[in-house]
Amino acid sequence: MLRQGLAGGGAEAGEGLEKGPGAGQPGRLEARLANARVRLRRNWLFAVVFGLAVVPRVIVMLGFQPAILFKLDTYDYLWDTVHRIPNLANPGGYSLFLTLLQPFHSLLLVSGLQHLLGLSVAVMMYAVLRRFSVRRWLATLATLPLLFSPSEFLLEQLVMADFMALLLLMAAFAVLLLRPEPSVGRTLTAGLLMGASAVVRPTALPLIVLMAGYLLVRRAGWLRVGAVLAAGALPVVIYMAWFDSYNGSFNITNSNGLFLWSRTMSFADCNIIKPPANLAELCPNRQRGNGIIQAPPFQRQQPKYYLWNHRAWLWQEPQPGLVPDTAAFTTANNARAMRFAILAIERQPLDYVKTVGLDVLHPFFKPNLFVFPAVSQTTVKGLGPVNAAYALAALKAYTGSDQGVGKTLGRHFGEQIVEPWAHLVRGYQRFIHLPGPVFGLILVIGFIGILIPRRRLAASGLLITSAVVTVLLPIVEHEYNYRYVIAAVPLACMAAVLAFRDQPRQAPELSEPELSEPEPAAPGPEPEPEPASA
Numbered sequence: 001m002l003r004q005g006l007a008g009g010g011a012e013a014g015e016g017l018e019k020g021p022g023a024g025q026p027g028r029l030e031a032r033l034a035n036a037r038v039r040l041r042r043n044w045l046f047a048v049v050f051g052l053a054v055v056p057r058v059i060v061m062l063g064f065q066p067a068i069l070f071k072l073d074t075y076d077y078l079w080d081t082v083h084r085i086p087n088l089a090n091p092g093g094y095s096l097f098l099t100l101l102q103p104f105h106s107l108l109l110v111s112g113l114q115h116l117l118g119l120s121v122a123v124m125m126y127a128v129l130r131r132f133s134v135r136r137w138l139a140t141l142a143t144l145p146l147l148f149s150p151s152e153f154l155l156e157q158l159v160m161a162d163f164m165a166l167l168l169l170m171a172a173f174a175v176l177l178l179r180p181e182p183s184v185g186r187t188l189t190a191g192l193l194m195g196a197s198a199v200v201r202p203t204a205l206p207l208i209v210l211m212a213g214y215l216l217v218r219r220a221g222w223l224r225v226g227a228v229l230a231a232g233a234l235p236v237v238i239y240m241a242w243f244d245s246y247n248g249s250f251n252i253t254n255s256n257g258l259f260l261w262s263r264t265m266s267f268a269d270c271n272i273i274k275p276p277a278n279l280a281e282l283c284p285n286r287q288r289g290n291g292i293i294q295a296p297p298f299q300r301q302q303p304k305y306y307l308w309n310h311r312a313w314l315w316q317e318p319q320p321g322l323v324p325d326t327a328a329f330t331t332a333n334n335a336r337a338m339r340f341a342i343l344a345i346e347r348q349p350l351d352y353v354k355t356v357g358l359d360v361l362h363p364f365f366k367p368n369l370f371v372f373p374a375v376s377q378t379t380v381k382g383l384g385p386v387n388a389a390y391a392l393a394a395l396k397a398y399t400g401s402d403q404g405v406g407k408t409l410g411r412h413f414g415e416q417i418v419e420p421w422a423h424l425v426r427g428y429q430r431f432i433h434l435p436g437p438v439f440g441l442i443l444v445i446g447f448i449g450i451l452i453p454r455r456r457l458a459a460s461g462l463l464i465t466s467a468v469v470t471v472l473l474p475i476v477e478h479e480y481n482y483r484y485v486i487a488a489v490p491l492a493c494m495a496a497v498l499a500f501r502d503q504p505r506q507a508p509e510l511s512e513p514e515l516s517e518p519e520p521a522a523p524g525p526e527p528e529p530e531p532a533s534a
Contacts, residue, residue, distance in 0.1 A: 449499025
């Protein structure tokens with residue numbers, strides 16, 4: 001799939017080597033190795049940068065062993081993997097990945113494989129950009145934030161769903177964009193991959209529609225548009241049916257309404273909303289707990305404090321069994337919370353927009369708090385007795401042991417910190433990172449590229465719009481967290497450098513040309529410019 005992008009030109013890199021039917025197996029192998037060597041020489045800069053990016057990942061794995069565990073999501077994924085059940089609060093697509101590795105009983109294998117797959121995302125980016133005639137040094141430049149960002153390292157080291165969602169999302173775009181004329185098979189594959197990403201993290205759901213929009217702009221034909229939509233919906237519908245068989249609700253989770261309700265707690269004023277009596281209990285001033293929770297909007301805590309405040313309305317039912325934090329996520333509570341949230345947004349639309357708008361500025365102007373921990377927690381007391389028992393049970397159920405981190409699960413992260421490697425990582429993240437204003441500039445360049453007619457590409461529009469949706473949607477439905485922003489960075493970087501791609505000589509108009517005559521049946525998309533040999 002990636003050969004065309006890496007070859008970077010019209011003729012195959014190994015043209016002239018013996019490839020005929022008379023060549024024996026050793027001859028074919030020799031020809032392939034020769035082709036690989038030629039490609040490596042032609043893409044030497046990316047190869048060097050790629051090799052260097054392996055080093056910090058190895059140091060991360062040495063410094064934070066066997067992986068980094070995140071309260072309490074990691075333990076939910078491990079528990080759900082072992083017991084083959086869907087999670088009530090988060091989609092369980094990541095648990096399917098963990099199921100493949102469960103026979104090895106190793107979190108080190110999980111983190112190691114995620115680091116390797118993270119490197120593969122850079123290869124996808126580079127290949128797609130070369131396909132669009134982006135110069136090799138610019139294509140390499142676009143991969144640097146993904147290859148060297150400590151936030152990306154942390155995402156790959158975590159036993160969490162976010163990296164897997166990013167991988168599947170980028171694979172979907174690579175399949176769709178690597179050929180000038182994506183076949184029906186390719187559009188089906190791209191849709192399936194994006195649908196799989198959506199059952200890992202639902203923020204990918206709108207991207208299925210954006211891919212269909214891209215094919216419409218390219219005039220790829222209704223067959224391909226329908227194929228990407230149907231294929232994207234298939235994993236989602238299958239997962240929803242599975243969820244329904246366990247929980248009696250045809251949904252991805254029982255949490256979307258509760259998350260949106262927590263979002264409205266940032267601005268809700270029940271004197272304005274005037275909710276009906278059966279929803280009055282959901283008002284912010286009715287939630288028991290820390291006094292600041294009942295404060296004016298500008299003094300209120302983040303939405304997550306309302307959602308996980310066990311003295312709030314949604315947690316009043318007793319919690320049965322070993323698994324904590326499930327009592328709130330019932331179908332009835334979710335529907336009730338959704339009704340309040342919609343009412344709050346309808347009655348206070350400007351306050352909602354203002355709240356979301358202020359949070360949208362955070363990735364560009366607020367410090368990134370998604371960083372490697374400085375010290376290990378040396379006790380599980382921070383988890384509390386119920387959560388600690390569950391965390392250890394989930395860990396042992398998946399791996400057969402506590403993996404050496406049983407006493408260091410702590411309040412937020414759980415891992416064994418090993419010096420001096422961890423010290424090197426902490427020093428690295430102080431100096432090497434993507435500053436928020438630089439990320440903002442990358443997004444601006446991407447938008448400028450689609451506004452200039454001779455630089456405009458449908459692919460650029462798809463990538464930059466997807467980046468914005470990826471940043472915006474978690475804020476719209478819950479709250480800002482830099483962990484949710486990381487998936488947007490490679491998309492924005494690709495869109496930005498596409499604005500500087502080489503201009504094909506044969507095409508004076510560089511936006512995708514319209515077809516002069518419609519094809520009689522299921523036409524393929526008009527070819528985008530082929531990459532010139534650099």
